[in-house]
Every structure is written in structure tokens, then in C-alpha cells.
Amino acid sequence: MIILDEPYVxxxxxxxxxxxxxxxxxxxxxxxxxxxxxxxLNLVSDDAFAALCQGxxxxxxxxxxxxxxxxxxxxxxxxMERIWRLKDKAACRDLLAxxxxxxxxxxxxxxxxxxxxxxxxxxxxxxKPAVGFFSLGVYSIENAAQWEAAKAAVAADAARWxxxxxxxxxxxxxxxxxxxxxxxxxxxxxYFDEQGRAVVCDILRHEFSSAADVSDRLYYTSREIIESxxxxxxxxxxxxxxxxGLRNFPVHVELRRDxxxxxxxxxxxxxxxxxxxSTDVSLFAWGFYSYGCFLEGGRPDWERALAGKAxxxxxxxxxxxxxxxxxxxxxxxxxxxxxxxxVLHLRPCDFRRFSHFGFLFxxxxxxxREELDRIIRSDLTEYMQ
Numbered sequence: 001m002i003i004l005d006e007p008y009v010x011x012x013x014x015x016x017x018x019x020x021x022x023x024x025x026x027x028x029x030x031x032x033x034x035x036x037x038x039x040x041l042n043l044v045s046d047d048a049f050a051a052l053c054q055g056x057x058x059x060x061x062x063x064x065x066x067x068x069x070x071x072x073x074x075x076x077x078x079x080m081e082r083i084w085r086l087k088d089k090a091a092c093r094d095l096l097a098x099x100x101x102x103x104x105x106x107x108x109x110x111x112x113x114x115x116x117x118x119x120x121x122x123x124x125x126x127x128k129p130a131v132g133f134f135s136l137g138v139y140s141i142e143n144a145a146q147w148e149a150a151k152a153a154v155a156a157d158a159a160r161w162x163x164x165x166x167x168x169x170x171x172x173x174x175x176x177x178x179x180x181x182x183x184x185x186x187x188x189x190x191y192f193d194e195q196g197r198a199v200v201c202d203i204l205r206h207e208f209s210s211a212a213d214v215s216d217r218l219y220y221t222s223r224e225i226i227e228s229x230x231x232x233x234x235x236x237x238x239x240x241x242x243x244x245g246l247r248n249f250p251v252h253v254e255l256r257r258d259x260x261x262x263x264x265x266x267x268x269x270x271x272x273x274x275x276x277x278s279t280d281v282s283l284f285a286w287g288f289y290s291y292g293c294f295l296e297g298g299r300p301d302w303e304r305a306l307a308g309k310a311x312x313x314x315x316x317x318x319x320x321x322x323x324x325x326x327x328x329x330x331x332x333x334x335x336x337x338x339x340x341x342x343v344l345h346l347r348p349c350d351f352r353r354f355s356h357f358g359f360l361f362x363x364x365x366x367x368x369r370e371e372l373d374r375i376i377r378s379d380l381t382e383y384m385q
Contacts, residue, residue, distance in 0.1 A: 001052055002295075003066035004030045007354060010347070011276035013062055014039040014063055016289050018341060025049045025069065025266075050075050056194070056250045060291050061271045071272070076214035082246060089130050089176050095243050100264060105178035113151060114173055118144040124180040127154075140180065140213075185367040186229070187219055189273035189282070190237055191210040191250040191294040198300050201273065202282040203229050204316060206254070209376045214320040216300035218376045222366065223309040226302060229257075236263045240370045250294045252279070275361060276349075278316050284344040284361045285314030291362040314344070315366045317371065322379035330385045331357045340371050342362070 002017050003025045017024050018039040024030050026043035034041045038131040053059065053074040060272075061067070067087070069078055085091055095102075098113045103120050107130060121141060127150050128138040138149035143160050154175070172296060179351070185206040191199050203226055204219040237253075273279035273290050282290040285307035293300055321328075337343050340362045348358040357380065364372055 001025075001049070001057055002291075003027075003059070003061045003069060005061065005063040005066040005069075007063065007065070007345075008276045008349065009033050009062055010280055011039075012038045012283055012289070013277055013291065014041065014279050016292060017363070019039055020187060020292075020295070021327065022295060023049065025066075027069070040149055046073055049357075053079065054246050058295060059271060060295055061290075062277055063275065064269065064272065067271065073328075079113055082244075082249065085244065086270040088295045089128070089178075089267055092265075092268060093176075093178070096240065098243065099239070100283070103179055103264070105176060107177050108177060110175070113154065115137075118147045118353065119149065121177065122179060122213065125157075126178055126180055128176055128178075129183040130174040130176045137274045139162045162359075171370070181262075181264045182254040183257050183262075185254065185266070186233075188233060188237075189250070189279050190233075190253060190256065192237075192247055192248070193297065194239055194247040196238075196245065196247050198224075198234045198241060199293065200230055200237070201293045201300055202279065202286070203233065203350050204246065204274075205283065206333050207372075207376060215320055217320060218315065218317055219281075220313045220315040220372070221281065222230055222313050223306040224366075226306060228326075230302065232261070233263070240265070250291070271331060274316070277358055278318075280345075281314060281361055283318045285309075311366050311371070313366050313369065315364060316360045317360040317362070317375060319360060320382060321351070321355055326381070328384045331380075332383045332385060336360065336383050339375070341368075 121342040252269040342363040345361040
């Protein structure tokens with residue numbers, strides 16, 4: 001079962017759904033995909049789809065916008081409760097407290113945020129919406145100046161977020177202050193099967209340009225990352241799910257791992273893998289659909305997928321706009337392509353409506369990653385017109 005919704009559905013997902021004859025909720029987005037991509041989707045009415053949602057459905061969504069339908073029309077209270085225990089980051093922290101007893105976090109309302117003095121923070125820390133995704137409203141705080149700047153940015157940007165995404169995606173204005181988690185950051189697409197066992201479908205290293213950077217610019221996976229982290233991460237997810245109790249449930253998880261091997265979660269994003277269909281990096285890198293593993297109840301054949309892939313990085317780049325972005329009439333995607341040795345796929349997007357210009361997928365030799373080092377520091381203005 002699949003719910004397709006804005007802001008984006010990839011042709012790869014639409015083609016997969018059509019080929020499999022997966023039940024797809026009949027909504028405006030799905031009908032538009034069927035027309036635009038020529039995909040003969042198996043569209044199912046609201047009532048029939050809600051009936052399929054009873055029990056323990058294997059339901060996948062490509063966008064958290066779809067959660068609005070799940071809350072209002074699925075009629076599956078157990079499913080809604082599992083979604084919310086992950087979407088509400090503070091509630092999730094409470095559930096996982098037995099694993100992280102000394103972890104600092106604090107829920108604050110917008111009114112409390114406006115008046116909270118820097119002296120009451122435990123720095124370094126992170127400020128972010130209690131409900132949210134895609135690094136919206138995420139600020140790294142180390143000093144008083146950064147604290148005041150973050151509060152001002154929240155006040156200025158909150159209205160824009162609410163225009164772009166429904167409240168089920170970005171919440172109703174409550175924020176979370178939490179301890180900064182040290183270590184390497186990873187983004188993992190994982191699902192929990194009928195017995196609650198974790199099945200990892202991809203692992204991406206999230207790299208930053210500096211300690212203060214919280215953007216989603218650069219992610220990459222590789223044979224070496226999969227081989228070194230797969231068993232360890234699946235074991236950790238199984239421990240976590242002993243507290244979360246998820247079954248037949250896909251999740252996109254951001255986490256950090258420190259140099260002593262300790263793993264701590266940043267956030268769990270329910271009923272989906274990487275947003276904006278960027279989970280298709282598994283298709284471009286490894287040759288399989290990550291959501292296909294979940295919907296078909298399978299496990300990636302990693303031995304086959306990784307064969308011949310040593311020494312290569314498979315990247316996902318979010319072409320996000322810089323702060324204080326100047327007016328943009330056009331973006332030179334051809335020039336961007338020319339700056340990379342091997343482009344696997346480029347997805348432009350409506351940059352007049354959204355906070356980024358699109359997504360870029362590349363293959364880059366691990367020992368010649370100058371193109372990645374450059375793009376992670378670029379504000380992309382060289383491509384703007």
C-alpha cells in the first residue's frame with residue numbers, strides 16, 4: 001500500500017507502484033503522477049484504502065504530507081499512535097530514556113523560547129521543532145549570539161514553514177532544546193518486519209562543511225560504509241525497537257555514532273524513507289528499490305549489490321538555497337552537471353516554491369573527492385541567474 005503526496009513523487013516510485021499493482025490512494029497527487037509519468041497506478045478510493053489500513057498494514061508514504069490522511073481517515077488508532085510517538089521528538093526521547101538516561105532535552109513553547117535566557121542552556125545544544133523534518137528550523141547553539149540569532153530566525157520563518165507544509169509535518173509551534181550529539185552522522189532507511197526485527201535498506205553518511213553547519217547538502221554511501229556499519233546498526237535498531245514496539249513499519253532515521261561506537265538517535269521519521277524520494281539513491285547506487293524491500297518483505301542482497309563497488313562514493317546532494325538568497329530567475333543545471341565527473345541522476349525542482357533547487361546523485365571515486373569538498377562549501381550562487 002502506498003500514499004503518494006506532495007511535494008514530490010519520483011518517476012521511479014510511480015513506475016514501481018504501477019509495475020507491482022500496489023494499492024495507491026486515489027488522491028490528486030496520484031492522479032497527476034499517473035498522467036505525467038504515464039503510470040497505470042492501481043488507484044483505490046478513500047473508503048477502500050481505509051479498509052486496507054485495518055489490522056497491520058504494510059503502508060509506505062513518500063511524504064509526511066500523507067500523514068494528514070492517515071490521522072483523519074485511516075481509522076487505525078494503533079498506527080496513528082506509533083506515528084506520533086516518533087514524530088513528537090520529545091515523546092520519543094521519553095520512550096528511549098532507558099537507553100540514554102543522562103541525555104539533556106527540554107520542550108519549550110514559542111512564548112518560552114522568546115524569553116528564555118542563554119544562561120539556562122546547556123551548550124553546545126540544538127534548537128529544533130518538536131515535530132519537523134528536512135532540517136527546517138534546526139539551529140546549532142554554542143554562544144549567546146547564536147542563541148539570539150536562532151530565536152530571531154524562528155520568529156521570521158515560522159509563517160513560511162506553515163505555508164509549505166501541513167501541521168502534521170512541522171507541528172504546531174512547540175520546540176525542543178537538546179544536547180548536541182557528538183560523532184559521525186548517518187541517515188538510515190530501515191524497516192521493522194512482522195516480528196519487529198530491523199532490516200536496513202541503506203546507510204548514508206551525512207557530511208557537513210563545519211561544526212555550525214546543519215544543512216542537508218551532502219550524503220553519501222559506499223561499500224565500505226555498508227560493510228562496516230550494517231550489522232552494528234541493525235543490532236542497535238533491534239534494541240531501540242524493544243522500547244518502540246514497531247511492526248511492519250518503515251522509518252528514516254538520523255543518528256550519530258561517536259568514536260567509541262556509542263550510537264544516539266537524532267530523529268525518527270515514520271512511514272517513509274529519505275524524503276523527496278531521495279531514497280532512490282539505493283536504486284542508483286545498488287540497483288534495488290529501498291521501498292521495494294519493505295513492501296515485498298525482503299532484505300537487500302548486499303553481497304550482490306556491493307560487488308564491484310569498492311572505492312566509490314554514491315552521493316545524494318540537496319541543492320539548498322543559501323541564507324539571504326538573492327532573487328533567482330533561473331538555475332544553470334547544465335553547468336552544475338559539468339562540475340561532476342559522473343552524474344547518475346539530476347532532479348530539478350520548483351525553486352520559486354521550495355527552499356532548494358533540486359537533488360543531485362553522483363558516483364565519485366573515494367580518493368578523488370575534490371568535487372564533493374567544493375560543493376559542500378558552495379552557496380550555489382555561481383549557478384544562479
